[in-house]
Amino acid sequence: MAPPVTIVNVGYRSTNFWVVSAGTSRLLVDLGWPGTMGTMRAQLERAGVPLAELRGGLATHYHPDHAGLAEELKLAGVPLIVMENQVPAFPQLTRWAKPQDHFVPITPAGNMTLAFADSRAWLARIGFAGEILPTPGHSDDSVSLLLDDGAAFTGDLTAPALIGEDDAGRLATASWRLLRERGATRLYPGHGPVRPLRADTAG
Numbered sequence: 001m002a003p004p005v006t007i008v009n010v011g012y013r014s015t016n017f018w019v020v021s022a023g024t025s026r027l028l029v030d031l032g033w034p035g036t037m038g039t040m041r042a043q044l045e046r047a048g049v050p051l052a053e054l055r056g057g058l059a060t061h062y063h064p065d066h067a068g069l070a071e072e073l074k075l076a077g078v079p080l081i082v083m084e085n086q087v088p089a090f091p092q093l094t095r096w097a098k099p100q101d102h103f104v105p106i107t108p109a110g111n112m113t114l115a116f117a118d119s120r121a122w123l124a125r126i127g128f129a130g131e132i133l134p135t136p137g138h139s140d141d142s143v144s145l146l147l148d149d150g151a152a153f154t155g156d157l158t159a160p161a162l163i164g165e166d167d168a169g170r171l172a173t174a175s176w177r178l179l180r181e182r183g184a185t186r187l188y189p190g191h192g193p194v195r196p197l198r199a200d201t202a203g
């Protein structure tokens, strides 16, 4: 039988970075702030997570507080998983970075581009039952990791109560609907505590 999945937060500076583990097969969801590789290494060490056991790094979206160390982690041996809707996004992150951020630009070299339809098979290969879903709303490149046990890593997907009556709001509403339909029950957001996904919440 597959080892049970454990989830640890190695976040800092008010952003959550989730290590999802099935035994020693691990995935990092959201990839640190720019210029903070030392902090990330220390956080992983404190949590007892060897960098070499990270089988992939997934950014829920390419904003600085979620993908800031994507390239440095890749150079340290953590494969960068780029979902099909994220390919156009990571060059933009490079364009937005300010020199004082010490952001290492993300290059296409060595990236693993993944189609949503192939995400379940890829996750199964590294020991996880689940899928990666497109969940736009906060940004077009936003994705969520959804495990079959109901755990959903939703990045900055706008909280249902804060969704406005605009195009982004409609996208976010549809994303929540998709997550519910696929069985999400527990949210591991990019900021703030773990919380249940209430079935009766509007959206």
Ligand SMILES: [Zn+2]
Pocket (backbone or CB within 6 Å): 015, 063, 065, 066, 156, 190, 191
């Ligand atoms: Zn954020």
